[in-house]
Amino acid sequence: MASGPSSGHGVEIHLDEVSKRYPGQRESAVESVTMTIPAGETVVLVGPSGSGKTTTMRMINRLIEPTSGTITIAGQDVLGLDPDKLRREIGYSIQQAGLFPHMTVGENVGMVPSLVGWTKTRVAERVDEMLDLVGLEPGQYRSRYPRQLSGGQQQRVGVARALAANPPVLLMDEPFGAVDPITRGVLQDELMRLQADLGKTIVFVTHDFDEAVKLGDRIAVLGDRSRILQYDTPDAILANPADDTVAGFVGAGAALKQLTLRRVREIELGAVPTASADDSPAAFRDRIGSRRGAIGLVLDHRQRPLRWTTAREAGAVSSLARAGRPVEDSVSQASTLQDALEAILTDDDGVAVVTGSRGEYVGVVDIDTVMNTIKSLREEHADEAGGRVTPAGNSA
Numbered sequence: 001m002a003s004g005p006s007s008g009h010g011v012e013i014h015l016d017e018v019s020k021r022y023p024g025q026r027e028s029a030v031e032s033v034t035m036t037i038p039a040g041e042t043v044v045l046v047g048p049s050g051s052g053k054t055t056t057m058r059m060i061n062r063l064i065e066p067t068s069g070t071i072t073i074a075g076q077d078v079l080g081l082d083p084d085k086l087r088r089e090i091g092y093s094i095q096q097a098g099l100f101p102h103m104t105v106g107e108n109v110g111m112v113p114s115l116v117g118w119t120k121t122r123v124a125e126r127v128d129e130m131l132d133l134v135g136l137e138p139g140q141y142r143s144r145y146p147r148q149l150s151g152g153q154q155q156r157v158g159v160a161r162a163l164a165a166n167p168p169v170l171l172m173d174e175p176f177g178a179v180d181p182i183t184r185g186v187l188q189d190e191l192m193r194l195q196a197d198l199g200k201t202i203v204f205v206t207h208d209f210d211e212a213v214k215l216g217d218r219i220a221v222l223g224d225r226s227r228i229l230q231y232d233t234p235d236a237i238l239a240n241p242a243d244d245t246v247a248g249f250v251g252a253g254a255a256l257k258q259l260t261l262r263r264v265r266e267i268e269l270g271a272v273p274t275a276s277a278d279d280s281p282a283a284f285r286d287r288i289g290s291r292r293g294a295i296g297l298v299l300d301h302r303q304r305p306l307r308w309t310t311a312r313e314a315g316a317v318s319s320l321a322r323a324g325r326p327v328e329d330s331v332s333q334a335s336t337l338q339d340a341l342e343a344i345l346t347d348d349d350g351v352a353v354v355t356g357s358r359g360e361y362v363g364v365v366d367i368d369t370v371m372n373t374i375k376s377l378r379e380e381h382a383d384e385a386g387g388r389v390t391p392a393g394n395s396a
C-alpha cells in the first residue's frame with residue numbers, strides 16, 4: 001500500500017458496497033456495507049452476535065473474500081494485491097491471542113518481520129522492543145511458550161505480534177474478550193496509550209458497548225447483515241441513538257456513560273469563598289454569609305484545600321485550621337465527570353473540590369454543573385441529529 005509497512009502511520013480504509021455471501025447460504029452475512037475508516041482513527045464495530053462484524057473485518061485483510069464490492073486501503077484496491085503480502089502489512093489480533101503454541105513468544109512476535117525478510121538481528125531487536133512496549137520484560141518472556149503465560153500476557157503478546165512489522169492498519173477481533181474484567185481494563189488502557197503514540201488505523205470488533213465507548217474515536221453499530229444502524233462518535237451515539245435498536249444496544253445509563261467521556265477541565269467550574277488557615281475566622285464567617293447551604297474552603301499556604309466550613313462553624317473557632325471538617329477527597333482537572341459525580345455524591349455538602357497539577361484549589365463542581373453539562377451535550381447532539389448524515393448506501 002502507498003505508505004508501505006515501514007512508515008506505519010494510519011491510512012484510510014474505505015468499504016464500498018461490500019457484501020459477503022458464504023457458499024451454500026441463501027442470505028448474505030454482510031449486505032452492501034459502505035463506510036470510511038479515517039486514517040489514524042480507532043473505529044469499533046459493535047453489534048449482536050451474528051451481525052457480521054468478524055466477516056466485515058476479515059474482508060479487509062482478505063481472510064474472507066468479498067462476494068462483491070470494493071475495499072481500498074490508502075486508495076489501493078485490496079483485491080488487486082497479493083493476499084499474503086496484504087496480510088503481512090496489516091496487523092491482526094484476535095480473541096485468545098491466536099498465538100502459535102509450538103512457537104516461543106519471541107518467534108510469535110518476530111514471525112511477520114522474519115517473513116518479510118528482516119535480518120535476524122533486526123528481528124531480535126524488534127521482538128524485544130515490542131515486548132517492552134506491551135509491558136513484558138523481554139529477558140523473562142521471549143523464550144517462553146504461550147501456554148506458560150497468563151491469558152492477559154498472551155493477549156499482550158498478541159498485540160505485540162500484530163504491531164511487530166509496524167503496519168499502518170490493525171484489525172482487532174475481540175482481542176480482550178477472553179480475560180477477566182480487570183485485566184481487560186488494563187489492556188484497554190494500554191492500547192489507548194499505545195495508539196496515542198502510534199496513530200494506527202484500528203478496526204476493533206467487540207460485543208461490549210462500554211469497550212467501544214472507551215476505545216473508539218467512532219463506533220459503527222451494526223445490525224443484521226452488518227447494516228450500519230449508526231456510525232458516529234461515542235458522544236453522539238450516547239446522546240442521541242439513531243433508533244430503538246441502537247438505544248437498546250447502548251443500554252441503560254447512557255447519560256452516565258457519557259460522563260466517562262468528559263473531563264473536568266472541559267467544564268466551567270464553580271467557585272466558593274476561600275481563606276487561608278491563618279486568616280480571621282470572623283471575617284471569613286461574614287464572607288461565607290448566611291445563605292442556606294453556603295460553605296467556604298480553607299486553604300493551606302500552598303493553596304491546597306484543607307477544610308470545608310459553614311459560616312457558623314467558622315464563627316465558632318479561634319483558628320480556621322480547626323473550622324468545619326477536613327476535605328476528604330478532590331478531583332483533578334483530568335478526572336472524568338463520572339469521577340466528579342462520584343465525589344459529589346459521597347460529599348456531605350454535595351460539592352467536589354477540583355485541584356490543579358500541584359494540588360492547588362482551582363474550583364468546585366456540584367450536581368447542577370454536571371446536570372447542565374449533560375443537558376447541553378444532549379442539546380448539541382440533538383441539533384446535529386436534525387441534519388444527520390448517514391453513511392452512503394445505508395439507511396440508518
Ligand SMILES: Nc1ncnc2c1ncn2[C@@H]1O[C@H](COP(=O)(O)OP(=O)(O)OP(=O)(O)O)[C@@H](O)[C@H]1O
Pocket residue numbers: 022023025029047048049050051052053054055056207
Ligand atoms: N464460514 C461460514 N460459512 C457460512 N456461514 C458463516 C460462516 N462464517 C460466518 N457465517 C455466518 O455469517 C453470519 C455473520 O457471522 P460473523 O462471525 O461475521 O458475525 P459476528 O457479528 O462477528 O458474530 P460474533 O459476535 O458472534 O462473533 C452468521 O450468521 C454466521 O453464522
